[in-house]
Amino acid sequence: MSNVISRRNGDLLLVDSKRKILLFIDKIIMLEGVVNYTIFHLKGGKKRLFAHTLHTYEDDLSPFGFLRVHRGFIINSACVHDFKMEERTLILENNLEAAVSRRRGSGLAIKELLKTKKKIV
Numbered sequence: 001m002s003n004v005i006s007r008r009n010g011d012l013l014l015v016d017s018k019r020k021i022l023l024f025i026d027k028i029i030m031l032e033g034v035v036n037y038t039i040f041h042l043k044g045g046k047k048r049l050f051a052h053t054l055h056t057y058e059d060d061l062s063p064f065g066f067l068r069v070h071r072g073f074i075i076n077s078a079c080v081h082d083f084k085m086e087e088r089t090l091i092l093e094n095n096l097e098a099a100v101s102r103r104r105g106s107g108l109a110i111k112e113l114l115k116t117k118k119k120i121v
Contacts, residue, residue, distance in 0.1 A: 003060045015050050025064050029093050031074040041096055073098040
């Protein structure tokens with residue numbers, strides 16, 4: 001069952017069904033997993049903490065261009081600005097950084113993302 005709700009003014013993600021909290025998907029820059037919690041990094045520098053794992057949101061966000069690049073990070077591919085090759089780190093909006101694991105970094109989706117970003121940057 002998907003937690004994505006479509007509205008005329010944008011797609012929303014139901015991040016907490018008990019408290020009925022919705023977030024606009026286009027405002028999410030990155031999700032960071034910390035043990036059994038997820039920190040949502042939002043545009044404007046705001047952060048929201050929820051008591052669910054990253055896996056809870058992964059399938060719902062993948063159709064919107066979100067990629068799992070590391071065990072601890074899901075990123076919005078539209079928010080990527082640069083890639084530090086030596087450190088295997090993506091630079092996102094608001095100067096956020098997300099590590100890219102060796103295993104996931106070899107995936108086709110990550111390679112395509114980096115090709116398009118290299119042309120832009």
